[in-house]
Structure formats: structure tokens, C-alpha cells
Amino acid sequence: xxxxxxxxxxxxxxxxxxxxxxxxxxxxxxxxxxxxxxxxxxxxxxxxxxxxxxxxxxxxxxxxxxxxxxxxxxxxxxxxxxxxxxxxxxxxxxxxxxxxxxxxxxxxxxxxxxxxxxxxxxxxxxxxxxxxxxxxxxxxxxxxxxxxxxxxxxxxxxxxxxxxxxxxxxxxxxxxxxxxxxxxxxxxxxxxxxxxxxxxxxxxxxxxxxxxxxxxxxxxxxxxxxxxxxxxxxxxxxxxxxxxxxxxxxxxxxxxxxxxxxxxxxxxxxxxxxxxxxxxxxxxxxxxxxxxxxxxxxxxxxxxxxxxxxxxxxxxxxxxxxxxxxxxxxxxxxxxxxxxxxx
Amino acid sequence: xxxxxxxxxxxxxxxxxxxxxxxxxxxxxxxxxxxxxxxxxxxxxxxxxxxxxxxxxxxxxxxxxxxxxxxxxxxxxxxxxxxxxxxxxxxxxxxxxxxxxxxxxxxxxxxxxxxxxxxxxxxxxxxxxxxxxxxxxxxxxxxxxxxxxxxxxxxxxxxxxxxxxxxxxxxxxxxxxxxxxxxxxxxxxxxxxxxxxxxxxxxxxxxxxxxxxxxxxxxxxxxxxxxxxxxxxxxxxxxxxxxxxxxxxxx
Amino acid sequence: xxxxxxxxxxxxxxxxxxxxxxxxxxxxxxxxxxxxxxxxxxxxxxxxxxxxxxxxxxxxxxxxxxxxxxxxxxxxxxxxxxxxxxxxxxxxxxxxxxxxxxxxxxxxxxxxxxxxxxxxxxxxxxxxxxxxxxxxxxxxxxxxxxxxxxxxxxxxxxxxxxxxxxxxxxxxxxxxxxxxxxxxxxxxxxxxxxxxxxxxxxxxxxxxxxxxxxxxxxxxxxxxxxxxxxxxxxxxxxxxxxxxxxxxxxxxxxxxxxxxxxxxxxxxxxxxxxxxxxxxxxxxxxxxxxxxxxxxxxxxxxxxxxxxxxxxxxxxxxxxxxxxxxxxxxxxxxxxxxxxxxxxxxxxxxxxxxxxxxxxxxxxxxxxxxxxxxxxxxxxxxxxxxxxxxxxxxxxxxx
Numbered sequence: 001x002x003x004x005x006x007x008x009x010x011x012x013x014x015x016x017x018x019x020x021x022x023x024x025x026x027x028x029x030x031x032x033x034x035x036x037x038x039x040x041x042x043x044x045x046x047x048x049x050x051x052x053x054x055x056x057x058x059x060x061x062x063x064x065x066x067x068x069x070x071x072x073x074x075x076x077x078x079x080x081x082x083x084x085x086x087x088x089x090x091x092x093x094x095x096x097x098x099x100x101x102x103x104x105x106x107x108x109x110x111x112x113x114x115x116x117x118x119x120x121x122x123x124x125x126x127x128x129x130x131x132x133x134x135x136x137x138x139x140x141x142x143x144x145x146x147x148x149x150x151x152x153x154x155x156x157x158x159x160x161x162x163x164x165x166x167x168x169x170x171x172x173x174x175x176x177x178x179x180x181x182x183x184x185x186x187x188x189x190x191x192x193x194x195x196x197x198x199x200x201x202x203x204x205x206x207x208x209x210x211x212x213x214x215x216x217x218x219x220x221x222x223x224x225x226x227x228x229x230x231x232x233x234x235x236x237x238x239x240x241x242x243x244x245x246x247x248x249x250x251x252x253x254x255x256x257x258x259x260x261x262x263x264x265x266x267x268x269x270x271x272x273x274x275x276x277x278x279x280x281x282x283x284x285x286x287x288x289x290x291x292x293x294x295x296x297x298x299x300x301x302x303x304x305x306x307x308x309x310x311x312x313x314x315x316x317x318x319x320x321x322x323x324x325x326x327x328x329x330x331x332x333x334x335x336x337x338x339x340x341x342x343x
Numbered sequence: 344x345x346x347x348x349x350x351x352x353x354x355x356x357x358x359x360x361x362x363x364x365x366x367x368x369x370x371x372x373x374x375x376x377x378x379x380x381x382x383x384x385x386x387x388x389x390x391x392x393x394x395x396x397x398x399x400x401x402x403x404x405x406x407x408x409x410x411x412x413x414x415x416x417x418x419x420x421x422x423x424x425x426x427x428x429x430x431x432x433x434x435x436x437x438x439x440x441x442x443x444x445x446x447x448x449x450x451x452x453x454x455x456x457x458x459x460x461x462x463x464x465x466x467x468x469x470x471x472x473x474x475x476x477x478x479x480x481x482x483x484x485x486x487x488x489x490x491x492x493x494x495x496x497x498x499x500x501x502x503x504x505x506x507x508x509x510x511x512x513x514x515x516x517x518x519x520x521x522x523x524x525x526x527x528x529x530x531x532x533x534x535x536x537x538x539x540x541x542x543x544x545x546x547x548x549x550x551x552x553x554x555x556x557x558x559x560x561x562x563x564x565x566x567x568x569x570x571x572x573x574x575x576x577x578x579x580x581x582x583x584x585x586x587x588x589x590x591x592x593x594x
Numbered sequence: 595x596x597x598x599x600x601x602x603x604x605x606x607x608x609x610x611x612x613x614x615x616x617x618x619x620x621x622x623x624x625x626x627x628x629x630x631x632x633x634x635x636x637x638x639x640x641x642x643x644x645x646x647x648x649x650x651x652x653x654x655x656x657x658x659x660x661x662x663x664x665x666x667x668x669x670x671x672x673x674x675x676x677x678x679x680x681x682x683x684x685x686x687x688x689x690x691x692x693x694x695x696x697x698x699x700x701x702x703x704x705x706x707x708x709x710x711x712x713x714x715x716x717x718x719x720x721x722x723x724x725x726x727x728x729x730x731x732x733x734x735x736x737x738x739x740x741x742x743x744x745x746x747x748x749x750x751x752x753x754x755x756x757x758x759x760x761x762x763x764x765x766x767x768x769x770x771x772x773x774x775x776x777x778x779x780x781x782x783x784x785x786x787x788x789x790x791x792x793x794x795x796x797x798x799x800x801x802x803x804x805x806x807x808x809x810x811x812x813x814x815x816x817x818x819x820x821x822x823x824x825x826x827x828x829x830x831x832x833x834x835x836x837x838x839x840x841x842x843x844x845x846x847x848x849x850x851x852x853x854x855x856x857x858x859x860x861x862x863x864x865x866x867x868x869x870x871x872x873x874x875x876x877x878x879x880x881x882x883x884x885x886x887x888x889x890x891x892x893x894x895x896x897x898x899x900x901x902x903x904x905x906x907x908x909x910x911x912x913x914x915x916x917x918x919x920x921x922x923x924x925x926x927x928x929x930x931x932x933x934x935x936x937x938x939x940x941x942x943x944x945x946x947x948x949x950x951x952x953x954x955x956x957x958x959x960x961x962x963x964x965x966x967x968x969x970x971x972x973x974x975x976x977x978x979x980x981x982x983x984x985x986x987x988x989x990x991x992x993x
Contacts, residue, residue, distance in 0.1 A: 317733060
């Protein structure tokens with residue numbers, strides 16, 4: 001039982017990331033009918049928003065502290081971040097410590113802007129072209145984006161820690177009545193899961209309860225009819241693209257303490273997220289979320305030592321294996337709608 | 344015994360009984376029209392004949408053999424060719440290539456790994472295709488990209504492709520839908536010519552009464568998924584049940 | 595000639611001349627000159643040109659003709675490579691069985707993957723092939739280590755059985771050869787300040803590529819090739835014409851898998867080692883890039899695309915900022931620095947960025963790739979000519 005809970009929890013954070021990326025992919029596919037291979041790059045850019053913010057916050061100048069000496073006996077040189085000057089030392093330290101959560105605010109306008117530029121500048125010219133062309137051009141875009149990031153940030157992963165307060169682990173088992181130390185779970189992962197749940201909830205609420213969302217949902221179901229009602233669908237879809245980009249970006253921002261960002265993390269996640277979307281059912285938002293969590297948890301169970309002894313290497317291939325089985329037995333995925341991509 | 348025998352066919356989609364107790368017999372070398380108001384189940388019936396749908400009950404026999412459970416390409420190989428509502432041709436290929444593909448299919452069956460010889464080395468196929476293009480008055484268009492042709496020409500090409508396979512039964516699904524009057528008349532003339540000059544059975548689904556009465560030897564009226572009457576065109580015209588089925592809908 | 599029409603024969607002869615004379619053509623700059631770094635006529639790179647050319651030709655038979663976009667073709671290349679290296683370990687260092695088994699195993703694996711993946715089409719097909727390739731990569735990396743050598747990969751060792759070869763002399767290492775002639779052996783021809791290298795391995799690979807190219811032409815012009823284009827154009831019509839698209843697409847998939855296996859086997863013949871990274875999905879993406887860049891669905895396009903990308907990878911990536919500075923030394927200092935700073939992100943390690951940008955531009959503006967570009971330029975010139983003497987020249991019928 002303990003292992004069961006532990007593995008489920010372990011699967012949640014990866015599942016959250018899959019779900020968030022797959023959600024954005026599905027939004028874009030459902031509204032614009034575009035297969036976006038550059039979506040992983042948006043996730044990666046989000047992560048680098050966090051890196052950038054933490055670099056901006058730690059911009060510093062050097063002060064010579066006469067009262068202390070280094071090991072050679074010279075006066076000690078201390079880096080003083082500019083934030084200290086603005087907010088005072090203790091507030092400044094807190095701000096730097098909380099760089100990753102702060103990057104949420106920092107990244108939203110950036111991601112929406114990037115999404116908007118992408119849609120207006122490139123994607124909109126591809127609505128009428130075949131899916132293969134869409135895949136190809138966004139694949140090219142993904143390469144360009146990740147190479148730009150690589151140029152400015154280098155090829156090595158950049159560790160970006162969570163705030164001190166969340167850096168430890170807590171005994172989840174003791175909390176729900178098991179023996180102590182049986183289920184130890186890092187705080188940040190729980191934060192990530194809650195964060196993902198909030199974002200997913202917000203997106204669904206937005207689509208469910210606002211007029212804007214209603215029109216978008218109608219457009220996803222039947223674009224032509226809604227277009228005939230005289231509603232400017234395209235403008236709304238552009239905004240949806242921005243929103244999807246923001247969701248991917250936020251998923252990236254918050255993921256940085258779990259995996260140090262590197263320039264190819266987007267592609268790594270993209271391949272899996274596409275598999276997630278296909279398993280969930282192309283064009284189904286709940287399907288994307290469900291499949292994301294399901295596959296995340298499944299992957300975590302497959303990584304258990306007991307399972308690996310039974311079926312070696314299964315953790316590496318489980319997601320693909322599930323995808324193949326699902327695609328062959330339920331061609332529309334878990335919750336796919338009829339008539340989506342059935343050429 | 345007709346060449347196509349449909350017995351007690353029923354088909355259900357969820358809560359909708361699309362077809363029930365459909366019985367139909369198409370005699371060899373006749374033109375049989377199936378008409379009916381919108382939603383009468385004409386397209387569903389057609390799709391059951393060509394393997395796109397499998398009926399829940401009943402049987403469909405072509406020339407004494409059941410077509411049920413066979414893949415569309417197998418049914419075609421039995422001798423049934425279909426013309427679609429919007430012309431289905433190979434738009435990326437040339438007109439000549441369009442015409443050669445069905446002839447290859449007729450000659451070599453549903454799959455042949457003929458990967459080394461040249462297309463145009465198959466003299467028999469080339470000649471047959473040229474002859475058919477000639478017959479369709481399209482010989483001058485043989486190098487054209489099929490997608491670049493007018494709608495009327497695409498329709499002609501599609502009919503020619505079907506005829507080149509020398510089918511025993513030609514199924515036409517609203518062949519003049521969306522056509523201008525002149526194109527419609529041309530198509531009627533073409534079909535009448537085909538009917539007279541070839542040993543071929545034609546089954547046609549059509550909305551346009553002008554087309555139906557110009558071509559059909561026999562008419563089945565379908566209403567709410569079941570045949571209402573089957574008779575000669577002249578008698579159908581005066582049948583009160585048919586009037587009711589059509590007019591009752593709009594009244 | 596060879597059962598081809600005039601145009602195709604001309605194309606084949608052109609490719610034959612280009613590949614056979616490549617050691618000259620790719621080495622236009624004298625040794626030691628400033629431009630010598632743009633020479634591509636060294637064996638290692640020339641081998642890669644033709645091997646990736648084969649890979650792309652095969653990929654194009656699938657994607658170019660049927661329109662099925664596979665994102666997992668590197669898996670077949672990898673399987674072919676592993677099969678080839680095992681032949682070298684077990685049988686002989688002669689490359690013939692190795693290459694042969696590469697083709698066979700590439701094809702066999704393609705039968706399995708294709709049989710399953712081709713049950714779906716469109717993006718689902720792409721994802722299925724991607725899933726298979728990633729699975730193969732993951733397995734080769736971990737569980738299948740006894741067969742694949744895991745992360746380190748495989749290479750021939752002195753103590754391998756090699757039942758057909760005699761025992762090696764003491765201290766000798768096993769070298770890939772064809773009936774005794776080593777793949778790495780070269781004949782160097784100095785001519786003035788030029789140095790031309792004729793490498794056994796390159797010529798073997800080039801002959802194989804010519805043969806593959808010839809077979810591809812035959813397939814394109816055959817009824818089978820026409821059926822594959824019919825699959826791409828309209829599957830519905832195809833089915834209702836009495837043709838079963840599934841075996842056609844599967845045959846195309848297996849043929850292209852065999853081409854990939856052949857490329858994999860040749861890679862091992864040239865450089866006797868294999869690692870799992872050869873199967874990673876970026877390698878599959880690379881062959882897609884090559885085919886699109888060159889011109890999808892055309893005969894020569896994939897070969898051009900493979901050449902262009904491998905040239906960029908090897909030559910552009912070697913340019914560094916020092917070289918840039920020497921090039922732009924004629925500019926005033928400040929301007930020189932500016933120009934170098936502007937160009938720098940696109941060269942050296944940044945060549946992927948250049949590749950990505952070029953690829954996007956091609957997809958957006960030139961869907962027919964380099965071949966379409968060439969045709970457009972040719973048309974531009976011929977129109978100019980036609981304008982010069984318009985009066986009495988009848989226009990040829992457009993085809």
C-alpha cells in the first residue's frame with residue numbers, strides 16, 4: 001500500500017507536466033487545427049524565463065568588505081545584488097530565493113507575446129496547408145528556438161532551485177497514518193501538482209463559464225457554423241494560441257526545480273506529450289489531462305525495482321507501448337471525438 | 344432473379360433506425376433509380392452495397408454471391424463500380440494516369456508488386472486507357488493535371504474510369520448534384536449512351552426528378568428507411584403514396 | 595537505356611558522373627589556400643554524402659510517393675547497423691555479408707513496424723513510427739545491451755569468432771575490407787598544389803548509391819510507383835477502384851526500410867562501430883529535413899538534400915570566429931567586429947540554427963525544395979530567352 005501511494009505520488013509531477021503540455025497542444029489543435037511541433041519549445045522557453053529572472057535578480061556589483069579577509073589575507077570582495085539596494089537585504093534575499101515562483105508573473109506576458117507572434121507571424125499561414133506541412137514548419141521552428149536558447153544559455157543544464165521553504169521533503173506517510181519514513185515526498189513536487197491542478201482547473205473554468213470560452217468551444221466543435229454566425233473566430237483563436245503558450249510556459253517555469261533546464265528539454269517532453277495527446281484522443285481536452293496523469297503514474301510504476309526485475313527496461317518503453325496498444329484498439333484514443341483527424 | 348438482390352436489410356445508428364426491411368431487386372441490364380426525400384436512407388443503403396457500412400440484418404447478394412463482410416476493394420473486384428456525389432479522382436495525377444489505374448486494377452487484381460517495369464511499357468493498358476479517353480472525348484486532355492479540370496470533366500473522367508473496368512453494375516450517387524443545367528444534360532446524355540451501348544446494369548440514387556425520369560427503367564421510392572413502392576416511372580408519377588411521401592414532408 | 599526514358603537516363607548518367615568524379619569536384623580549392631576548408635573531397639565526408647543519400651532516397655520512396663510521414667526511420671538504419679556489425683563479429687570482416695544483412699534486417703524490422711503503424715494514417719502514423727523508434731532506442735540503450743553493447747555500442751574485437759576469416763596476426767586489428775581490399779585504403783593523387791584522394795570505401799558506397807538510385811528511378815516509373823502516388827492522392831477512389839492500399843503502403847514502407855538498413859550497413863562498413871544514438875529520433879528528423887530540403891517526391895532531391903545538410907554539418911560547423919575575422923579583415927575595425935558578431939551565431943556550433951532557418955524558409959516558400967528552386971531559376975532564364983525572340987516561336991504545350 002505504501003509503495004502504491006508513493007509511486008502514484010511520484011508519477012504526479014511528471015504527469016502534471018505531460019498534462020499541461022498536452023492540454024496546450026490539444027487547445028491549439030482543437031481550435032486552430034494545427035499540429036504544433038514547436039509546443040515543447042514553448043515549455044522550454046518557459047523554463048528559461050525562470051532562469052533569466054533569477055539571473056536578473058542576482059545581477060550584482062562588487063563591494064570590498066574591509067572587516068573580513070579571504071584566505072590570502074586580502075580584504076574580502078562581496079557580490080551585492082542590486083535588489084538588496086532596492087528592497088534592503090532581507091527582502092532582497094527573499095526575492096532571490098523566490099525567483100522561480102516570481103517567474104510565473106514574469107513569464108505570462110512573455111509567453112503570451114511569443115505565442116501571439118508565432119501565431120500571427122507563422123502558424124496562421126499554415127491553416128489551409130496539410131498537416132504534414134504544419135508538422136514540418138513547426139519542427140523547423142522548434143529547432144530554431146532551441147538553438148537560440150542554446151546560443152545564449154549554453155548547452156549545459158542550469159540548476160534553478162526552489163525556494164528554501166519548499167526544498168525539503170515531508171513525511172506524507174505519517175500524515176495519513178502509515179509508519180514514519182515510508183512515504184517521503186519532496187515539497188516542491190506537491191506544489192507542482194497543486195499548481196498544475198489550479199492551471200488546468202482555470203483553463204476549464206475559463207472555457208466553461210465565460211462567453212469567450214463558450215465561443216471557442218463551439219468553434220472547436222464546428223468551426224464553419226460558428227464562423228457563419230458572424231463571430232470573428234480567428235481573433236479568439238489567436239488569443240487561445242497565446243493562452244496555450246502561456247500554459248506551456250508556466251509548466252516549464254515551475255518544472256525548473258525538478259529538472260535543471262537545458263535547451264533540448266522541450267523536444268524530450270514534446271515527443272512524450274504527443275504520445276499523451278494521441279492516447280487521450282486528438283482534440284479532447286479532458287482526454288489530454290487524463291492521459292497525461294495516467295501515463296505519468298504508469299511510468300512511475302514501471303520504474304519500480306520489483307517491476308523492472310520482472311520486465312527489464314519496461315520503464316523506458318511503457319508509454320510508447322501503451323500508445324501503440326491504445327491506437328490500435330481504440331483508434332480515437334481514450335476520449336477522442338469522432339471525425340477528428342480520421343483521414 | 345436480379346443481378347443485385349437486397350433482402351430484409353436493416354441498419355441502426357444508435358437510436359435511429361436508418362434502414363428497415365429493405366428489399367430490392369435490380370434486374371440485369373436495366374437502369375434502376377432509388378429516390379426518396381432527404382433522410383430516407385438512400386446513402387445508407389448505397390454504403391451497405393459497397394462495403395462502407397455493414398447492415399445489422401438481411402443480405403445483399405451480387406450475382407449470387409454475398410457482398411457482406413467484404414472490403415470495398417473486393418466488392419469492386421466482383422464487378423461493382425461506384426461514381427461519387429463529388430467526383431473522386433486522383434487529383435495529383437495526370438488524366439491518362441487516372442485512366443490507367445483502374446485498368447491495371449482490373450488486369451492485376453487488388454495488389455501487384457509491379458515495381459520494375461515502366462508504366463508505359465504495359466501496351467495493353469495504355470491502349471485501353473487511350474481508347475476510353477477517346478470515348479469520353481478527353482483524349483486532348485490526357486496530359487492535364489486531373490485536379491485542374493472543370494467539374495463536368497472530372498465527372499466524365501470518373502465515369503470513364505469506372506467504365507474502363509467493364510463493371511457489371513455501375514452505382515451512381517447523385518451524379519448531377521450541384522451541376523449547372525448544361526452539365527446535367529451532358530451527363531444525362533452520357534449515361535443514356537452508356538446504357539444503350541453497353542451490357543451494364545445501372546443503379547442510380549438521385550434527387551433530380553428530371554434525371555431520374557430521363558434514365559430509369561424502374562424506380563424504387565424509399566421513405567423513412569423502407570421502400571414505399573417499386574414500379575415503372577410512368578406509374579410512379581401518378582402514385583398517391585409517393586406524392587404523400589414527398590409533399591407530406593413539406594406540407 | 596537500362597529501360598529508362600531519355601530524361602531519366604540523362605539524370606542517371608549525370609549522377610554517375612558526379613559521384614565518380616566527386617573526389618575532383620568536391621576539392622576545387624588548392625591545399626593550404628584560404629578556401630581549402632571548403633573542400634569536401636575527403637573520404638570521410640564523401641562517404642557520408644552518399645550513405646545519407648541512400649537513406650534519403652529510401653525515405654522519399656515512402657514519404658514522397660505515398661505521403662506517409664515517418665518520424666522513426668532511423669530505427670531501421672540502426673537495426674541495419676547492428677546486423678552488419680554482428681556479421682563482422684561472427685562471420686567475416688568482408689563487408690558484403692554485413693551490408694547484405696543490414697538490408698535484410700532493416701527490411702524485416704520494417705515489416706513489423708509497418709504492419710502495425712500502417713493501420714493508422716496521418717499524424718497517428720507519424721506518432722506510431724516515432725513511438726517505435728524511441729522504443730527501439732530505449733531498448734538498445736538498456737535491456738538489449740547483450741546484443742547492442744548498450745551505451746558504448748559495438749565494434750569488432752580481436753577475439754571475435756569470425757568463422758570465415760583466418761586468425762589475425764599478432765597485434766593486428768580487424769579491418770573492414772572487400773575481398774582483402776581495405777575500406778580505409780586510399781590512393782592519393784597530387785596535381786600541382788591540389789591533392790585528390792580516391793578511397794576504396796567511398797567508391798564502394800558510391801556504386802551502391804548509384805544502384806539504389808537506379809532502382810528508385812525504376813520504382814518511380816513503374817505501375818507500383820504510380821499506385822503509391824494514387825495512395826497519396828485519393829485513398830477512397832483507390833479502394834473503390836478495386837485496389838487495396840494497405841499492401842502498397844506496406845511494400846513502400848518495407849522498401850524504404852531496406853534502403854535505411856542498407857545505409858546502416860554501409861555506415862558500419864566505412865566506420866566499424868555502432869551506438870544507439872544512431873536510432874534517436876533526431877536522426878529520424880534529420881532524414882526528413884534532407885528529403886524536404888532537397889525536394890520531396892523528386893528523384894534527385896533527397897540526394898541533394900543529404901549532400902547539402904552533411905556539407906553544412908561538416909563545413910559550416912568548422913568555421914570559427916578567427917576565420918570570420920580573417921575574411922572580413924578588409925572592413926574597418928568596428929564594422930568588422932559588427933559583421934562577425936552578426937554572423938557568428940549562425941556558424942560553428944550554431945550551424946543547427948542556420949539549418950533550422952533554411953528548413954523553415956524552404957517549407958514556407960519553396961515546398962518543392964532545392965529542386966523546385968532550381969526549376970524556378972531555370973524557368974526565369976528560359977522566359978527571358980523566350981522574351982528575346984518571341985515573334986515566331988510557338989509555345990510548347992504545357993505539361
